[in-house]
Every structure is written in C-alpha cells, then in structure tokens.
Amino acid sequence: xxxxxxxxxxxxxxxxxxxxxxxxxxxxxxxxxxxxxxxxxxxxxxxxxxxxxxxxxxxxxxxxxxxxxxxxxxxxxxxxxxxxxxxxxxxxxxxxxxxxxxxxxxxxxxxxxxxxxxxxxxxxxxxxxxxxx
Numbered sequence: 759x760x761x762x763x764x765x766x767x768x769x770x771x772x773x774x775x776x777x778x779x780x781x782x783x784x785x786x787x788x789x790x791x792x793x794x795x796x797x798x799x800x801x802x803x804x805x806x807x808x809x810x811x812x813x814x815x816x817x818x819x820x821x822x823x824x825x826x827x828x829x830x831x832x833x834x835x836x837x838x839x840x841x842x843x844x845x846x847x848x849x850x851x852x853x854x855x856x857x858x859x860x861x862x863x864x865x866x867x868x869x870x871x872x873x874x875x876x877x878x879x880x881x882x883x884x885x886x887x888x889x890x891x
Contacts, residue, residue, distance in 0.1 A: 792824060805866055816855055823847055852871065855867065
C-alpha cells in the first residue's frame with residue numbers, strides 16, 4: 759500500500775507541470791508561449807533603456823499587436839495569406855515603436871530585430887532538416 763501511494767504521488771507530481779502548461783497554452787493561440795506585452799517591454803528596456811513614457815506607449819502597441827496576431831492565428835484562411843498579414847502587423851507595430859525611439863535606441867532596436875529574424879530563420883532551417891552546426 760505504501761509503495762502504491764508513493765508511486766501515485768510521483769505520477770501526480772510529474773503531471774502537474776504538464777497540466778499547468780496545458781492550461782497556460784489554452785490561453786495562447788496554437789499553444790504558443792507568447793510573452794506578455796510587459797515581458798516584451800522589459801526585455802526591450804534592458805537593451806534600450808526606455809523612459810517610463812516609452813514603456814507605457816510601447817506596452818500598448820505590443821498588446822494591440824498581440825491581439826491582432828492571436829485573432830489572425832485563430833481565424834480560418836490560407837496559411838500564406840495569414841503569413842503576409844502577420845508580417846504586415848509586425849511591420850506596422852515596428853514603425854509605431856521606432857517612432858517613439860531616439861536615434862541610438864532605433865539602432866539598437868534594429869539590431870535586436872535582426873537577431874530575432876536570424877533566430878527564426880535558424881529554427882525554421884532546423885525544423886526542416888537544414889540546420890547548421
């Protein structure tokens with residue numbers, strides 16, 4: 759009986775993180791772990807030294823962008839068309855963000871964006887068997 763209880767507790771403890779992840783992914787489209795707008799802005803702030811006013815405005819832009827992206831991800835339609843629409847949403851929000859940044863911040867922001875694009879390309883290549891080591 760004692761062995762059974764210990765086994766049951768072990769199984770339960772292993773399944774709790776999976777249940778938590780499943781519940782968390784329910785609120786995010788297709789199980790993506792999208793950071794909150796506040797998390798995105800905190801990351802940006804660590805590299806760009808944003809003012810409080812910039813943080814507030816960028817948080818709003820990111821929240822709007824994520825709402826649009828989530829709605830688009832959950833909508834029906836051709837994948838290629840959705841991809842183009844997502845790029846457009848990202849481009850428009852990037853323009854709004856860049857309009858709030860000074861010249862030094864813009865340069866750093868562009869570098870951050872390029873690093874992100876490179877990581878996405880690398881992940882895509884790895885997924886399709888063309889990963890480089």
